[in-house]
Amino acid sequence: MQLQKQGIRVLGISESFAHRDWSVLCGVVMRRDLHIDGFCFGKVRVGGMDATAEIIRMITSLDRQDVNAILLNGGVIAWYNVINPVEIMEKTGFPVICVSYKDSNGLSGHIRHHFPGDEERIKAYKDLGERMVVPLKTGLFLYARGYGCSDYEVMKLCKIFTLHGKIPEPVRVARLCARTIMHNTNAGKIIDNPSSG
Known part of the structure; x- marks a missing residue:
């Protein structure tokens, strides 16, 4: 990544x-100066295993070659x-960073409780790997995993895009947008006919 x-x-x-x-997904393309110049939308089944394919579809729908990285608000949604x-990185060609905000002993026990015998889901969770702690300019910190990028690039990118608190601006805006769509009476029309801008 050309972080400079x-x-x-x-x-x-x-x-x-x-x-x-x-679940409604929103993608927001944001520049370093916080200028927003693209959106994409999607939906995944709650409790399903379709998030990876849908995120790849969303990224592909944008048809953008000027994006430097994908920033995901969590590896489990x-x-x-x-x-x-890793599949997203390999199929799109973009490095991927997953961020989260709370300390945790892991989700394996919860997954086994809610999805007994679902070894595919357990393996997918374990394959996410360990999180790293990222100290931020705000004095707070977040947790992150990077794929196709170095630990330095993960830390630098998170610091560049986190201005307040500990949520990077691109995923903060995407979450607000997704929430608005979810609660909008026309949400079904938007996510059944996803588009980018």
């Missing part, structure tokens, strides 16, 4: 769900719908 570029762009992807069948960041 003023025009560096990331695609931040986050979700919103409220114990329904589907929509009630244990586990993402495969």
Whole structure:
């Protein structure tokens, strides 16, 4: 990644769900100066295993070659719908960074409780690997995993895009957008006919 570029762009992807069948995903393309110049939308099944394929579809739908990295708001979304960041990286050509915000002993026990015998889901979760602690300019920290990028690049990118608190701006805006769509009466039309801009 060319982290020194003023025009560096990331695609931040986050979700919103409220114990329904589907979770709404939003992707926001944001430049280093916080200029937003692209959106994409999708949906995944709550408790499913379709997040990886849908995120790849969303990234492909943008048809952007100027994105420097994909920033995911978590590696496990929509009630244990586990993402495969390595597959996303390999199929899109972009480095992937997953961020989270709380200390945790892991989700393996929860997954085994809710999905007994689902070894594919357990393996997908374990394949995410260990998280690293990223201290931020705000005095707080987040946890991150990087795929196709170095630990230095993960830390630098998170610091560049986190201005307040500990949530990087691209995923913060994506989460707000996804939440708005989820609660909008026309949400079904938007996510059934996903588009990018």
